[in-house]
């Protein structure tokens with residue numbers, strides 16, 4: 201056999217030199233294909249580069265006619281080259297001209313060549329080209345040769361990227377689309393509203409080309425085997441953490457990981473990469489690229505899940521190999537973080553990095569991270585299909601977290617449109633900032649409290665920035681969600697005290713633990729449920745975990761000391777749940793009084809309206825409840841039977857609808873008769889027309905994300921609420937067509953700007 205491992209290592213060494221050399225692109229590419237043809241003992245070596253439309257252009261060749269370079273262009277899917285690109289798999293054929301997919305191109309002069317071996321050139325963004333070797337004689341390429349050409353293709357991917365796609369030196373702010381790179385748009389769900397522009401920083405480890413080559417092969421083999429041991433140990437450790445408490449799902453996932461990590465064929469493949477001259481990291485990176493490329497083509501959900509697991513393992517191993525160095529480096533103030541999945545605690549580690557935007561591929565797993573993103577006030581979009589395969593380290597990105605679009609390598613037109621929107625946004629922000637010290641009082645004198653939704657200390661900066669009247673919803677479960685284990689009593693007390701301190705006398709409504717549904721704690725065993733939103737969650741879960749619940753109530757009482765305390769219970773469905781929870785709170789107050797001599801100077805207790813049933817029982821709670829707070833996020837999903845976590849239905853129904861408004865009016869009337877104060881804390885109230893509807897129904901406290909306070913205040917200050925109410929009720933009696941449009945028209949009649957609603 202002419203080809204051997206030593207030849208491959210020599211080739212790797214030579215390629216490394218080409219990468220380090222100066223010289224023009226053409227001659228360096230020619231040099232590269234000559235080297236590869238020599239090492240593979242091939243008569244032809246050609247590189248085809250993928251263009252933006254999916255066609256492939258011959259950009260370098262040894263053996264075919266030189267005049268075909270930059271001329272021969274295979275349409276998307278055309279010929280064997282197109283086949284390799286589409287499948288992202290190698291193809292080896294003894295007699296190519298007889299293959300049905302073969303496409304003859306006379307200008308290349310390829311008539312004499314029979315044997316054909318093509319492999320995809322893979323980068324993070326998927327297939328960026330195809331590398332081909334051909335031989336005159338009919339011959340079958342062996343497994344090792346195919347494998348070696350794939351390794352070479354990986355190195356070539358970086359060479360092509362450096363020489364052709366991203367020619368150095370990069371100009372300061374050059375955002376131009378480069379042929380073959382992933383320019384374009386992606387769509388997702390807005391997790392935190394805003395606009396951001398900067399350079400992509402990949403959360404998953406990136407192996408720099410300078411680290412591709414093994415200088416000391418034995419040392420790399422040693423590093424790989426130590427890395428694999430470290431990886432297996434870390435998985436075992438994760439399985440041991442509170443083993444008994446680990447729920448069913450995470451354990452299954454970890455078992456699957458362990459099986460994959462122990463798979464000898466994976467380790468053998470990685471060793472193979474090192475033997476052919478790659479460093480340990482580069483060998484893992486090669487495997488990761490292949491897994492990603494397969495993932496892009498895989499449709500079967502089971503296979504996709506396995507490939508995701510494999511890619512996760514590759515990333516874990518890269519982190520073990522890279523140690524602290526493997527962590528993404530964020531320098532300057534232009535970073536857009538790009539992640540496949542991101543836990544809330546991981547995102548918190550970036551809290552002070554000055555991120556300009558956050559993009560996440562997975563929606564469900566990232567919903568807690570979304571909340572952290574909101575707390576950090578960083579524009580964020582999640583649920584973006586194909587994100588991590590389309591964006592590369594250093595890509596220029598616009599994060600349009602107003603309409604959920606990601607622009608990759610925007611051209612000048614898109615960039616200019618973005619800058620215009622940034623200008624408008626800052627004008628709006630300036631207008632809202634000017635309202636900061638002013639009350640949210642309608643033209644006819646109704647005062648509405650505008651409060652802040654918060655869940656982490658980080659949120660509290662917004663109290664002053666947005667000029668909130670207090671905290672209308674403090675989601676206490678976030679402290680649990682961002683901790684590895686259950687926060688001890690002292691930590692809970694400390695957090696609640698900090699919140700009260702930062703509020704500096706303004707009211708704070710602590711919502712007790714709202715776990716379950718999508719807020720699942722790894723440290724607590726929760727059952728796998730068919731319908732988690734309807735399941736063992738929230739107050740139901742708290743009342744069934746009295747130890748946990750009492751500890752939290754005690755922490756709240758202790759934090760309040762002898763100051764005021766306001767508490768509300770989530771997802772109460774029937775009055776006795778409220779009564780049981782309140783009884784526990786009162787017991788904790790007595791306990792604390794006995795032990796510390798202190799009790800809250802004033803206690804207010806409220807209930808969240810999140811299930812339609814409770815609305816029909818509010819009269820029974822008159823005299824027992826101080827206030828009601830509508831959790832529109834949950835209430836709407838139950839009212840309209842539309843899962844808030846399922847994108848295709850979550851935004852299908854509108855709160856501005858005669859059915860929901862009539863229901864809320866009924867509840868409001870019951871509460872007014874029972875002297876129960878009315879407030880709202882769901883996301884819907886962030887929209888000015890919705891806020892106007894609530895105010896018209898008699899809700900006097902609206903709680904929302906800090907960024908919504910300005911727009912809502914502006915709307916309230918500009919409305920004659922009595923007249924708006926009359927118009928609203930009239931339309932509720934006789935709805936006609938789109939009710940939202942009717943309400944928007946009504947708001948416009950009242951001079952309210954609803955352009956963004």
Ligand code: PEP
Pocket residue numbers: 673675714810830831832833834835881882883
């Ligand atoms: C709600 O359901 O509207 C609410 C405020 O609670 P959460 O979003 O935390 O479930």
Ligand code: MG
Pocket residue numbers: 770810831833834
């Ligand atoms: Mg809720």
